[in-house]
Each structure stands twice: as structure tokens, then as C-alpha cells.
Amino acid sequence: MTTNNTNSYNQEEEQQDETLQNFDKMSNDLSWNIKEKSKVNEKLDEMEQQNLSRKMSQLSTNATHEKDPIKIMKEIRDQLEIIPNYLTKQNISFNELMHQTLSSIITTTEKLNNNMDELRKITILLYKIMVIQTYQYLWKTYFKSGTGQLIIPSETKQKVSYSTTLPIWPKEIKTIVLSNKKDKTNGNEICLKFVSDHLNALQHQLKQYQQELNIKANNFQGYTVSIQEKLMAYIEQNLNSSLSKKIEHQVELIHYDYHIRALELEYFQHKPNEYQ
Numbered sequence: 699m700t701t702n703n704t705n706s707y708n709q710e711e712e713q714q715d716e717t718l719q720n721f722d723k724m725s726n727d728l729s730w731n732i733k734e735k736s737k738v739n740e741k742l743d744e745m746e747q748q749n750l751s752r753k754m755s756q757l758s759t760n761a762t763h764e765k766d767p768i769k770i771m772k773e774i775r776d777q778l779e780i781i782p783n784y785l786t787k788q789n790i791s792f793n794e795l796m797h798q799t800l801s802s803i804i805t806t807t808e809k810l811n812n813n814m815d816e817l818r819k820i821t822i823l824l825y826k827i828m829v830i831q832t833y834q835y836l837w838k839t840y841f842k843s844g845t846g847q848l849i850i851p852s853e854t855k856q857k858v859s860y861s862t863t864l865p866i867w868p869k870e871i872k873t874i875v876l877s878n879k880k881d882k883t884n885g886n887e888i889c890l891k892f893v894s895d896h897l898n899a900l901q902h903q904l905k906q907y908q909q910e911l912n913i914k915a916n917n918f919q920g921y922t923v924s925i926q927e928k929l930m931a932y933i934e935q936n937l938n939s940s941l942s943k944k945i946e947h948q949v950e951l952i953h954y955d956y957h958i959r960a961l962e963l964e965y966f967q968h969k970p971n972e973y974q
Contacts, residue, residue, distance in 0.1 A: 771896070771899065774829075774830075774833050774900070777829050777833075777941065778826050778829055778830070778903075781822060781825075782825070782936065782940075784932075784936045785818070785821060785822055785825060785933075787818070791932075792818075792821075792932070795928070795929075795932055796814055796817055796818065797810070799817065799925055799928060799929070800813055800814065800817060802925075803919075803920030803925075813918070816914065816918055817918070819914060820911065820914050820915060820918065820921075820929070821929050821932075821933070823907055823910055823911045823914065824911065824926070824929055824930055824933055825933050825937070826907050827904065827907050827908065827911065828930070828933055828934065828937060829937070829941065830900055830903055830904045830907065831904070832937070832941055832942055832945050833900055833945070834897070834900050834901070834904070835945060835949065836945050836948055836949060837893060837896050837897050837900060838897065839949050839952050839953075840867075840868055840871055840893050840952070841893050841894070841897060843865075843866055843867065843868050843952055843956050844865055844866065844867040844868070844871065844886070844889055844890060844893060845865055845890070846863040846864055846865040846866075847863075848862075848866075848952070848953065848956055849862035849863070849953075849956070849957075858957070858960075858961075859964070860960045860961050860963070860964035861960060861963075861964065862960060864960050864963060865886065866956055866959050866960060867885075867886070867889045868952050868955060868956075869955060871889055871892070871893060872885070872889060874892075875888055875889050875892045876888065876889075
């Protein structure tokens with residue numbers, strides 16, 4: 699059953715598009731995956747919208763019996779719903795960026811003021827997309843660790859004496875998922891479903907934000923790739939000082955723990971008995 703779930707995830711993964719839909723007013727596709735441009739080329743799976751909505755609903759309704767799993771999703775929701783200070787109207791640097799951007803395409807003060815709110819909404823959508831992708835990076839790392847795909851031999855600088863294709867679920871995932879399960883015989887399958895469901899939920903939310911952004915960008919006269927790059931650079935600069943660093947640290951710990959646990963398994967497999 700685990701194999702079927704993994705194959706299903708990977709097959710649908712090939713159908714995903716890492717970029718937003720083409721903007722009618724833009725000549726180039728825009729790459730959104732900031733964290734994984736040089737690390738990961740794989741694509742997330744896409745499910746039917748109805749199934750994804752159902753899964754997200756299940757995560758919420760399970761809160762009574764599984765408090766810890768919903769805590770993870772709540773952390774992401776809070777990050778999306780609470781607008782950071784650097785994107786508020788009161789932030790001087792953000793206001794300067796808005797005025798500078800709009801002054802290059804708008805000549806009248808009246809139009810500038812009218813478009814300020816719309817451009818800010820676009821910037822917030824860009825922020826939410828980047829937040830989702832940052833969490834996708836983390837959860838895809840969970841998935842790879844649990845399915846034996848975390849370590850790529852060709853990219854490993856040092857040779858190791860133990861297997862790097864073992865399916866090892868990170869401790870935090872096993873603790874969260876299995877702590878409230880009486881029957882732990884199918885622990886691997888339970889962890890796989892849990893992580894896959896979270897990835898599906900993240901992808902569903904990402905698609906919604908992408909669609910909203912496409913509409914707003916196409917309706918914003920004078921919006922260009924150059925403008926978007928400026929907005930993204932501003933967001934990335936601030937995001938890297940907070941959330942991105944936190945997630946990067948978590949990913950590093952996942953890699954570290956994987957090597958430790960793989961080495962332990964290798965040791966116990968070949969551990970000599972007391973008479974040898």
C-alpha cells in the first residue's frame with residue numbers, strides 16, 4: 699500500500715507546473731520557487747480541487763483528536779494571514795517602494811493613489827506565494843526522507859559506508875503522527891499519508907493564490923516583469939531574515955538526523971555478538 703501511495707504521488711507530481719500561468723501582458727514565465735532553484739527540480743502533485751478541499755477540511759476536523767497535526771497547519775495559516783510589518787502601509791521602506799514603482803508608470807497623483815492599494819494587494823499575494831513555497835520546501839524534504847529519496851549519491855561529496863536510500867521519517871513527523879495512534883503497525887503508511895495530505899493542501903492553497911495574482915496582474919495597467927522582480931526582491935530580502943532561515947535550519951537538521959539514524963541502523967545490522 700505504501701508503494702501505491704508513493705507511486706501515485708510521484709506520477710501526479712510530473713503533471714505540476716512550477717511557474718504561474720502566463721500573464722497575458724508578460725513575455726516570460728516567472729519562476730517562483732526561491733528555495734529550490736538549485737536544489738530541487740521535482741514538481742508537486744496536483745489533485746482535483748474537490749479532493750484537496752476535502753483533505754484540508756479533514757485536517758481541521760481532526761483537531762479534537764489530533765491536536766499536534768493541526769498545529770502545523772495553523773502555523774502556516776498564521777504566517778499567511780498575519781501581514782508582516784514590512785508590507786504595511788505604515789512601513790516607510792514599503793511606501794517608498796510603492797511610490798517609486800508607481801511613479802514610473804503613472805503620471806497623475808490621483809491615479810497613483812488609486813493604484814497604491816492594488817499594487818500592495820499584489821505584493822501581499824506574492825508574499826503568500828513565497829511563504830507557501832518555503833513550507834513546501836520543508837514538507838517535500840519530509841517526504842523525501844520518509845521515502846528514501848533525501849540523499850542523492852551523485853551530489854554527495856563524501857562517500858559513506860551506510861545506505862542512503864532507507865525510508866526514514868523525521869522524528870517530528872513520527873512523534874506527531876504516531877503519538878495518538880494505538881495501532882502503529884502501519885506507521886510508515888500513516889506517516890506517508892499525513893505528509894502527502896499536507897503537501898496536497900499546500901499545493902491547493904498555492905494554486906488559489908496564483909490564480910488571484912494572475913487576475914490582479916492582468917488587470918493592473920503597466921504591470922511588468924521588471925516591477926514584479928522589484929517587489930519579489932523586497933519580499934525575499936525580508937523573508938530571508940525570518941521564515942526562510944528558520945525553515946533552512948529545520949531542513950539541515952532533517953539531513954543531519956537522517957545520516958545519524960542511517961548509521962545507527964547500519965551499526966545494529968552488523969553489530970557483532972559478545973562471542974565474536
